[in-house]
Amino acid sequence: MTRDNDIEKAGFNTKLVHGDDSSARVPDVVQPINVSTTFRYNDDPASLVAALDLEPGSGILDNLIYSRLSHPNSEKLEQVFEGILDGHVVMYSSGLAAFMAMLTHYNPKVIAIGQGYHGCHGIADIFTRLNGLKQIGLDDDYSQLGPGDIVHLETPVNPEGVSFDIKHYAEKAHARGAYLVVDSTLAPPPLQEPFKFGADMIMHSATKFFGGHSDLLAGCLVTKDLDIKHKLIEDRVYLGTNVANLESFLLLRSLRTFKIRLLTQSQSAQQLVQYLQNHIKEFSALSAVHHSSLQKDAYIKEQLPIGHSPVFSIDVDSPETARQLPYRLKYFHHATSLGGVESLVEWRSMTDKSVSQTLVRVSVGIEDVEDLIQDFHQALSGLSK
Ligand SMILES: Cc1ncc(COP(=O)(O)O)c(C=O)c1O
Incomplete structure (x- = not known):
């Protein structure tokens, strides 16, 4: 055989x-x-x-x-x-x-x-x-x-x-x-x-x-x-x-499909991170975006030469916003873990008490990135005064 x-x-x-x-x-x-x-x-x-x-x-x-x-x-x-x-x-x-x-x-x-x-x-x-x-x-x-x-x-x-x-x-x-x-x-x-x-x-x-x-x-x-x-x-x-x-x-x-999934997820995450970073001033609910694609250190390009992790995080303006955000998103399940074909979002202090109560972790899946960007746009617009 x-x-x-x-x-x-x-x-x-x-x-x-x-x-x-x-x-x-x-x-x-x-x-x-x-x-x-x-x-x-x-x-x-x-x-x-x-x-x-x-x-x-x-x-x-x-x-x-x-x-x-x-x-x-x-x-x-x-x-x-x-x-x-x-x-x-x-x-x-x-x-x-x-x-x-x-x-x-x-x-x-x-x-x-x-x-x-x-x-x-x-x-x-x-x-x-x-x-x-x-x-x-x-x-x-x-x-x-x-x-x-x-x-x-x-x-x-x-x-x-x-x-x-x-x-x-x-x-x-x-x-x-x-x-x-x-x-x-x-x-x-x-x-x-x-x-x-x-x-x-x-x-x-x-x-x-x-x-x-x-x-x-x-x-x-x-x-x-x-x-x-x-x-x-x-x-x-x-x-x-x-x-x-x-x-x-x-x-x-x-x-069998690992690389295809990973690279799609990685590209979409980078696009979503870029969108959030570029529009951060428009959303009072959004305080900071964290991802290696935003780091300027020289080793980043060497260590991650073809793309970045599909996982990133944001800080929002209050623990209450962090609690609400996952429920405003349509295409992100509010669940722990990461890496799956479905996008996930987690108010991270649910499972890790050592992280800030304003931190929300995002794991980007294989959905169309335009839908994910639009989803964050509507959720953050609704939460920003
Ligand atoms: C960076 C990292 N290492 C290790 C683990 C543990 O993996 P597992 O849940 O498969 O035991 C996790 C789980 O989330 C993780 O994110």
């Missing part, structure tokens, strides 16, 4: 569609949903190898054992992701499971961590409670970091959608023998490629743009080192955090 298609030389979209052709187990163009948790051992008694003696993650065709270790569609996901993420990939049941796996692997004594997704701070707090992990701010004094410690950089950052200089933090981390981990969830490739700027490990919540349809949870870690991939898989077996069977099928389905 397998096809050799010289995929390494192919382009990004081709890799998304054909990156796992070589591991097809049946002739179906869409490979089946595998719900089995367990797989019959090899028919030949002479060739049985103890499960623990197998190379982690080796061979989807021969070595399937139990779906907590791996299963056909989790293996196919890793295969497709390895084509586009420029490294060795380990899949997880969510973005936070990937972050937890990263901390478990490095087991740092100190982590420098900035603003960003509140859930990552929640996990860092668990490590602090369990084994005394010391947390310092992203821009604190790095003499507190030692070899093997971690700098965790989320860029572009949730919820604002503004960017930080990866190279700067990579140099600061490496000067202390620490590792730089970049959460690139808000700008996955081809928008941003953190390895080019010195990241040691990359994480993504695949729930967001890779999934793209607000119907699955998944995450991944990307490493340049095959040995680290194997260690992460060994940990994953016991943490029980492999991506689930149905989710894997859905995510594979989603990956």
Whole structure:
């Protein structure tokens, strides 16, 4: 059933569609949903190898054992992701499971961590409670970091959608023998490629743009080192955090259209941001627009050479306006999360109490951008005195 298609030389979209052709187990163009948790051992008694003696993650065709270790569609996901993420990939049941796996692997004594997704701070707090992990701010004094410690950089950052200089933090981390981990969830490739700027490990919540349809949870870690991939898989077996069977099928389905969706969302977000910024004086309800497309720093163009995150945020004139705005919009669901084909808006202090009560986060979907601009126009006009 397998096809050799010289995929390494192919382009990004081709890799998304054909990156796992070589591991097809049946002739179906869409490979089946595998719900089995367990797989019959090899028919030949002479060739049985103890499960623990197998190379982690080796061979989807021969070595399937139990779906907590791996299963056909989790293996196919890793295969497709390895084509586009420029490294060795380990899949997880969510973005936070990937972050937890990263901390478990490095087991740092100190982590420098900035603003960003509140859930990552929640996990860092668990490590602090369990084994005394010391947390310092992203821009604190790095003499507190030692070899093997971690700098965790989320860029572009949730919820604002503004960017930080990866190279700067990579140099600061490496000067202390620490590792730089970049959460690139808000700008996955081809928008941003953190390895080019010195990241040691990359994480993504695949729930967001890779999934793209607000119907699955998944995450991944990307490493340049095959040995680290194997260690992460060994940990994953016991943490029980492999991506689930149905989710894997859905995510594979989603990956086929990932780049087309992402680039449309990115362009529309930039147009909507530009519209808001250009008309800010017309709306007394609108105080500020935050997005990397409005940043002037030189590293922005290098780090985000073809476009910006489809996520941005605005500040409005009062918490009451922030509460009302989502209900004035017709084409944005008032809901948390981001990255789906449907535009979302969130009064962010609903889920993250650390952000200002006047901040509203926007995740732009694939609707016609003229409709989205018109929608913001009517909503902000209604709220401005
Ligand atoms: C930047 C970022 N990292 C990690 C996560 C966690 O991902 P998941 O919800 O898949 O666990 C999120 C979720 O919103 C996020 O925005």
